[in-house]
Amino acid sequence: MELYSEKINRLIEEFSRLPGIGRKSAQRLAFHVLNMPQEQAEGLAYAITDARRSVCYCKECFNLTDRELCPICASDSRNKRIIMVVENPRDLAAYEKTGKYTGVYHVLHGAISPMLGIGPNEIRLKELLLRLQQDVDEVIIATNSSLEGEATAMYISKLVKPAGIKVSRIASGIPVGGDLENIDEVTLLKALDGRTPL
Ligand code: ZN
Numbered sequence: 001m002e003l004y005s006e007k008i009n010r011l012i013e014e015f016s017r018l019p020g021i022g023r024k025s026a027q028r029l030a031f032h033v034l035n036m037p038q039e040q041a042e043g044l045a046y047a048i049t050d051a052r053r054s055v056c057y058c059k060e061c062f063n064l065t066d067r068e069l070c071p072i073c074a075s076d077s078r079n080k081r082i083i084m085v086v087e088n089p090r091d092l093a094a095y096e097k098t099g100k101y102t103g104v105y106h107v108l109h110g111a112i113s114p115m116l117g118i119g120p121n122e123i124r125l126k127e128l129l130l131r132l133q134q135d136v137d138e139v140i141i142a143t144n145s146s147l148e149g150e151a152t153a154m155y156i157s158k159l160v161k162p163a164g165i166k167v168s169r170i171a172s173g174i175p176v177g178g179d180l181e182n183i184d185e186v187t188l189l190k191a192l193d194g195r196t197p198l
C-alpha cells in the first residue's frame with residue numbers, strides 16, 4: 001500500500017528530481033510546502049513557472065536573464081574590453097559575488113569533453129569568437145580546473161591568440177578538479193590577480 005495519497009507522492013517525486021535532493025529531503029520539502037499558507041505556496045509555484053517562462057540567454061554573454069541584455073552587459077560601468085570566459089552562470093555568479101571584477105563575461109554553457117561527446121560546437125564558442133571581432137583587450141579564461149576545463153582553456157587560447165588579443169588563465173589556488181562555484185571569494189580573487197598569459 002502506498003504511504004501517501006497520489007498528489008502528495010507526485011509532489012515528493014518532483015522535489016526528488018532536483019539536484020542534491022534525496023527521497024528524505026524531498027519528503028521534508030513536500031510537507032513544508034503543504035503546511036504553507038495557500039497564498040505562499042501559490043507564490044512559490046508562480047515564481048518557478050514565471051522564471052522558467054521568461055528567463056532566456058543574454059544575447060551578448062549568454063548569462064541567464066529576463067531581458068535582451070543581462071544587467072552586467074547593460075551596465076555602463078563595466079569594461080567591455082575585458083571578457084572573462086566561464087563554464088556556467090553559477091561560476092559567473094561566484095566571480096560577481098567578489099564585487100571586484102569590472103569586466104564582462106562570456107558563458108560557454110559547458111566545457112569540451114571528448115569523453116562525453118561534447119565538442120567545440122556544443123558550447124557557446126562560436127559566439128565568443130564573434131564577440132572578439134569587436135574591440136577586446138583581454139580574454140580571461142576562468143573555466144574549471146578539471147580535465148574538461150583545462151582542455152577548453154587550451155582550445156580557446158589557440159583560437160584567440162592569432163587574433164592578437166591577450167589571453168590569460170586564472171591562477172592556481174583553485175584546487176585541481178575544483179568547481180569555481182564552491183570556492184571562497186578570497187581564493188577566486190587571488191586566482192584572478194595571479195592569472196598567467198597563455
Ligand atoms: Zn550579458
